């Protein structure tokens with residue numbers, strides 16, 4: 300791809316010379332005679348470098364530089380001036396020019412300066428790309444994770460931030476559903492408006508509607524004064540409907556109406572009040588199954604299932620453990636004002652063998668206890684609580700079922716991953732370790748969506 304250069308020079312002869320020299324050096328060149336034409340060209344096309352004269356009638360080079368930078372901040376600008384006073388050049392550099400050429404200059408000076416400006420632009424772009432890559436790969440706000448599964452989450456969450464559609468967050472307990480909901484609200488355009496939370500599982504069925512939509516005085520026994528619901532109080536902001544899967548069917552119908560029409564009716568009133576509330580719903584239930592079982596309205600499910608964020612359980616992203624451990628270590632250190640111990644490799648291995656039914660919340664609580672209880676500068680396997688130290692053991696060759704039971708399917712996946720890890724990704728070696736034929740293992744890898752690296756996800760760089 301050729302590099303495009305834009306020239307702004309009011310003198311016809313000079314413009315033509317510049318054009319021909321640059322063209323002969325295989326650049327894509329567009330030559331304009333005024334700031335106005337140059338700005339139009341910048342609007343129409345993409346250029347790497349703008350080469351502009353300082354003294355031009357009407358709008359001069361300095362003003363063109365300012366406007367061009369506003370229009371295309373990434374543009375490199377080289378100014379040419381017949382008045383090679385330091386001051387003119389300094390002014391231009393202050394306004395963001397990359398370099399300057401003092402007239403008269405020869406062909407080589409011109410080409411070297413242009414080449415340097417192009418290189419600088421490339422470097423700047425690479426740097427920002429690198430920075431974006433780094434920040435995108437380990438966290439999104441307070442949400443931590445570098446696994447491929449979390450990268451997918453970040454991707455959808457980022458898209459959810461700037462739109463108004465309902466978002467649905469799925470995931471087991473402790474996987475970060477509320478954390479994601481808060482991120483969506485507090486980094487989006489509604490951040491300065493209220494963020495309200497209703498936990499549908501924590502409120503008695505009969506009160507959910509009053510909580511959401513409000514009620515009029517005397518609407519039911521105990522309704523002594525009329526009250527606005529969360530939909531009204533969250534107006535302009537976001538309502539986080541936690542455990543939406545636990546809402547009973549009648550309330551679901553009313554919720555659907557609000558989502559469709561944007562109006563609420565308080566319990567005991569038929570006055571319709573317009574509300575502008577973005578709903579972010581969450582549940583740890585399998586909503587689809589819930590629909591199939593007749594416990595959740597299909598139409599509401601479709602309404603909610605627009606932007607769906609599925610948070611992976613911690614046991615499916617164990618490669619995020621070191622990062623999470625470090626995050627909670629720093630978080631606690633800041634709170635208690637002391638340096639917290641590190642997690643030694645043997646303890647980390649034990650943590651990787653554990654199933655983490657309570658997910659990130661359980662990890663955070665476990666670490667907090669360990670940080671407080673451990674005296675040395677490292678947490679070892681022997682410091683860990685009982686649950687983390689028991690391993691599925693074999694006794695005289697027989698596999699012993701752990702006291703808490705297990706999920707056979709997960710055990711299978713786990714053993715396959717271990718076998719792959721031990722055989723460096725070789726299916727043949729892993730199949731021997733597992734007493735399977737090559738074909739059978741291959742089939743099971745596909746079935747469990749495990750890739751050969753053994754983490755079940757495609758690799759991220």
Ligand SMILES: Nc1ncnc2c1ncn2[C@@H]1O[C@H](COP(=O)(O)OP(=O)(O)OP(=O)(O)O)[C@@H](O)[C@H]1O
Nearest residue numbers: 441442443471472473474475476477478583659660
């Ligand atoms: N990816 C993550 N990075 C950092 N902290 C996390 C992450 N996921 C969860 N946490 C932390 O774990 C704890 C539990 O998260 P949260 O309350 O969002 O979970 P939840 O999915 O809403 O759980 P529940 O279904 O039990 O309500 C919080 O302290 C949260 O900050």
Ligand SMILES: [Mg+2]
Nearest residue numbers: 473476477541
């Ligand atoms: Mg929650």
